[in-house]
């Protein structure tokens with residue numbers, strides 16, 4: 081490990097890996113530090129991603145990245161009725177349940193192949209701040225605490241995002257917008273391979289949802305996310321999950337348990353500072369409705385690597401110069417979807433079970449030629465015009 085690089089990346093998840101690859105491909109010296117002893121493990125994710133999204137990054141997908149191809153989805157309402165998104169309707173909403181142990185590692189290998197250095201069991205414990213500018217990190221590695229200096233540091237340290245805080249940035253997620261999650265990797269359960277299932281409702285998953293993401297025959301990620309406010313009041317995500325499993329998969333075998341958090345808030349007000357770019361979950365860019373953040377981390381990571389390269393070549397790493405990163409992702413399709421989905425989430429999270437039943441029943445027989453989350457919400461609003469009152473700020477999307 082050297083003491084100075086062009087770019088230092090804190091965190092070896094998808095955001096960090098894509099940032100490292102882009103910066104290395106542009107000829108910069110790049111160092112990734114990852115606090116865990118292994119890239120991609122333990123997996124804290126249900127591993128779902130849309131086909132159109134992942135295809136933005138690769139001409140071909142390596143079969144070992146994919147556990148299952150997803151061709152349809154079921155949305156179960158509190159009264160147990162089902163909106164079925166059949167493979168015919170799903171169209172470009174099909175996707176994959178990944179195997180992130182392989183996927184995350186390959187992303188790092190690609191970065192390393194492009195020239196980046198990567199160190200595991202290397203933890204950033206503070207930022208180097210000089211005259212208000214970020215100049216790298218204090219890192220614990222191999223029993224020593226050392227300074228690693230860099231022209232630009234990229235905070236890709238996930239939902240905990242301590243590094244941005246070390247830099248003086250407030251990354252607090254309001255408790256009600258921090259989904260606390262629990263997930264079992266289960267085997268020997270009766271599931272429909274290729275179909276994801278989502279349950280909503282106060283009884284099953286208050287202010288969140290419960291998911292079944294197939295990983296293969298009779299094997300699936302079965303997980304839940306509920307609002308942090310619920311957890312604070314003694315309702316733990318794991319308790320809701322255990323209740324569901326007892327009822328639905330009493331004979332199932334649990335082979336892995338994970339707990340984690342997902343932010344369902346608005347992105348950070350600003351995702352750059354002098355010498356610093358913040359990407360992925362650390363920037364709070366996971367989707368507020370679904371909690372999905374793999375694509376968003378990869379997108380912002382790659383963009384951060386590209387903009388860092390431009391700025392380093394120009395010799396200017398000031399906040400003003402790095403703002404190109406912030407402006408670009410906010411005006412992108414992803415940025416606009418985050419803004420819209422946050423407002424939709426704010427309305428839907430307040431619905432009680434009766435309202436949810438009525439809304440989901442209204443669309444249960446719907447056949448759509450072209451499905452997307454937005455077209456579904458449009459149909460819901462068409463069939464439930466009262467909702468439009470709540471969604472006034474979103475009228476433009478539904479007219």
Ligand SMILES: Cc1cc2nc3c(=O)[nH]c(=O)nc-3n(C[C@H](O)[C@H](O)[C@H](O)COP(=O)(O)OP(=O)(O)OC[C@H]3O[C@@H](n4cnc5c(N)ncnc54)[C@H](O)[C@@H]3O)c2cc1C
Nearest residue numbers: 091093094095115126127128204238340360361373374377
């Ligand atoms: C239960 C659960 C289910 C989910 N399901 C989905 C899903 O189905 N689809 C989807 O798209 N998204 C899902 N997500 C979200 C998804 O996992 C994240 O959005 C995605 O991993 C974000 O990538 P990232 O690179 O920003 O951060 P991460 O993948 O979290 O990577 C950050 C890395 O930084 C490291 N790190 C942290 N602090 C330091 C430090 N101080 N020094 C060095 N390294 C550090 C961490 O160890 C970690 O490896 C889920 C999340 C959870 C919790």
